[in-house]
Amino acid sequence: MSRAVLKNIMFCAASAALLAGCSPSVPDSGVPDTGAGVGFGSYEDYQQRQAARAAQASASSLPPAQAVSEEPLEGDLAAETQAVLDATRANSGEVPLEASPSNPPPEAVTNDAGISRENDFDAVGSQRSIEDDKARQAALREQYQVVQPTEVPTRSGASGPNIVEYALSTSHPKGRTIYNRIGFNLQARHTRNCAKYPSPDLAQEEFLAKGGPERDRLALDPDGDGYACSWDPAPFRAARAAAVSTQPAAGSETTTATE
Template sequence: MRYFLFPATLVALAACEPTVPDSGSGVGFGDYDSYQQQRAARDAQLQGQAVPPAGAISGEASTNVGAPQSAMKPQGAAADVAADTQAVLDATRVNSGQKPVDASPSNPAPAAVLNPAGISKENDFNAVGAQRSIEDDAQRRAALKAQYQQVEVTAVPKRSGSSGPSIVEYALKTSHPVGQSIYRRVGINMQARYQKNCAKYPSPDLAQSEFLAKGGPQKDRLGLDPDGDGYACSWNPAPFRAARQSG
C-alpha cells in the first residue's frame, strides 16, 4: 500500500507545477525572429512615405497636405475663425480708410521716417545745425547769463494806512493754544450769540480781523470769543506759526 501511494503523490505534484514559458518567445508577440521581420517591414514602409498614412492624422489636416498654400482652405471651426478675422479686417479698413498692415515675412521692410511732418525746427537737428553753430549757442548763453540779476533778501516792509489789524502779526505775537482762556467774558446766552454772529462771516480769518478791529482780544463787543482765548469763530493761529518755523 505504501509503494502505491508514493507514485500517486509524484503524479499529483507534477500536475500542480506551472508551465515554464519559452525563453525564445517575446512578450506579447510571437518569436523574436518574427518580431524582427515585422519591424524591418515597418521601417521600410515608413521610409518610403513622405506623408504618414491615412488614419495617422486627422482628416482636417490631411486634406491640405501636399497642396499649394493658395489651395489650402480652413475646414470646420478654422473656417469660422478665418471668416470672423476677415470681417474684422474689412471693418477696420472701412473705418480708417487705410489697409491694415499684413505682418508677413514676405512683405518689404517699412520705410524709415527721418523727418515726420509737424516736428518743430528746434527739435530737428539738421535744421538747427543749418541755422547756427556751437559758437553761436555759446554766445547766446553768455548774453542770457549777463541779464541775470540777483536780488538781495530784505525785510518785509511794514503796512501803511489804516487797513486794520493784521491777523498774521497777531498770530506770531501770541503763543497760547486755541481754547486756553486768557480774557474774562461775561454775558447771557453767549454760546447762542457766538453761533449767530460767526455765521455772518464767510471765513474765520475775516471774523478774526473784525474781532481785532472792534477791540479784541481784550474786549469782545461782537460776541465772537465766548471762551476768552483771543481767537474768534474757531480761528486758529497755528498755520501762521508753522509757516514762520518752516521758513
C-alpha cells in the first residue's frame, strides 16, 4: 500500500471523528425509554397523560376561591336589581299576547279626534237635518265676497318700466321670435349677462329700460321673443284670467232673487 493511500485513509478517519463530535445531541422527550420505539408505547399510559393534562388546564383557568365574595349585595344596587327582576316576572302587570287564529279580531276604531265624518251619511244625518244644511249654505253665501279687479297701481317712486303691464300687453308665448337679433356670440353673452341678475324680473326690467324689446344691447333676449333671460309673462296672464273668471255674470243676482 502506498504512502498516499495511507494519508487519505487517515484524513477520512480524522474527519469522521470531528463530525461525530460536532453533531447535536437528540433532546430528551421526558418519556421513559421502554425500548418499544416511537408510537409503540402503552395506550393506557397515553390516556393517563392526556387526562392529567386536561385536569391541569381546567384547574389553571378557574379563578381562585378568594376572588369571589360570598357577601350579599347591599344598598341601592341590590334594591334596583330586585325591582327589575320583580317587574320582569310580573310582565308589567299585563297578560302576554299569544298570537292564534282563534283570537277575536281587534276592535275597530269608529272615530278619532281630528277625523272628519262628513262622508258618513248616517253620522251626519244623526247630527243635523237637511234644513240645517240649507241654513248653513245660506249663511256661507252671505259671507261670500267677490273682489273686483282694478287697474294695476303705479308704484310710488318708480319711473322704470312695469313688467306687469308689459306682460298683459303681449299675447305670444315664450320662445316665439318676434324681433330680429343680429350679433356675434349672442348665446355666450346671454349666459354671462343673465347670471348678473338676482331674478328674471330684474333682468326684464333692465331689458325694457335699455330699449327692449325692439333693441337688445345686453344680449338678454337672443331668440327675439321679447322676454329677457328666463322671464315668462304666463303667470301674470293667468292671474288676470283667474280674476276675470271669478266675476259674476251680468244679471245673475237678479235671476237668483227672482227664483
